[in-house]
Amino acid sequence: MVPDLPPHWLHPPDIATARAAQAEMAARILPEDDLPDCIARLGGADVSNTRFDPAKRVHAALVTLDAATDAVLASSGESRKADFPYVPGYLGFREVPALRACWDRLSVRPDIILVDGQGMAHPRGLGLACHLGLVLGVPTIGVAKSRLVGEGEPGPDPGDATPLMWKGRCIGTALRTRRGARPLYVSVGHRVSLATATRLVLAVTRGRRLATPIRAAHDAANAARLQG
C-alpha cells in the first residue's frame, strides 16, 4: 500500500483547496533521473469515461509491460464514481484516486509509468503524471496527446522534437512520433529527467503515434468500462 497522504491531495473539497494542494505537491517533484540501472518493466496509465453517464463513473487501468517484448505482465482496473469533476488543470483529483486503487492491486510493478496526460507541462507544474508519481512515490512520465499550455511544433519526421516553451521556460518536449500525425507532448512526471523521458517515449513508439504502454492501458481502461 501507499503511505498516508494529506487527504486534500486526493480529495480536495473545492478548486481553491485543490490549487493549494498542487502547490504543495509541485514543490516535492523530483525532475532528475532516479531510475533503476535497467528499465525492464514499463507501466501505462489511462482512464476512460462514459458519455452522458449520470453516475459519473471513471474507469482506470494500470498495466505493466515487459520492456523487451511488450508482453503484458500485469494489468489492473478500477471502476468507481468520480468525486471530482473534469476541470482543465485539475485532472489528477478526478483520476488519481482510482489509479491508486489499481496500483495497490497490480501484481507486477513497473520501473516507471507512462501516463496519458501532462506532467510538468501544466499551468502550475503539476499535471496528472506528476500527481500520480508523487502519490505513488514512483517515476512517471507525462505523455499527452494534445497540449494544455505551451508552444512548439516539431519537424515532420519521426524523432523530430522541439522544446515546449511557456512563459520563457521549457516545460516539456513536443515530439513527432509518426509522420503526418500530430505530435505527442512529453514532460517530466516524477523522478525522471526530460531528456530521459523524451528518449524513452520515442523508444516505445513502434512506428505508431502512441506509446505502446499507453495503448495497452487505454485498452484495459475500455475493458474495465465495458464491464463495470
Add this chain to the structure above:
DNA sequence: GCGACAG
C-alpha cells in the same frame, strides 16, 4: 470581456 482549455 474574449479566447483557451490534458482526459
Add this chain to the structure above:
DNA sequence: ATCTTGTCGC
C-alpha cells in the same frame, strides 16, 4: 473522454 464507417492518402 465518448458517439462511429468508410474513405482518402502515403
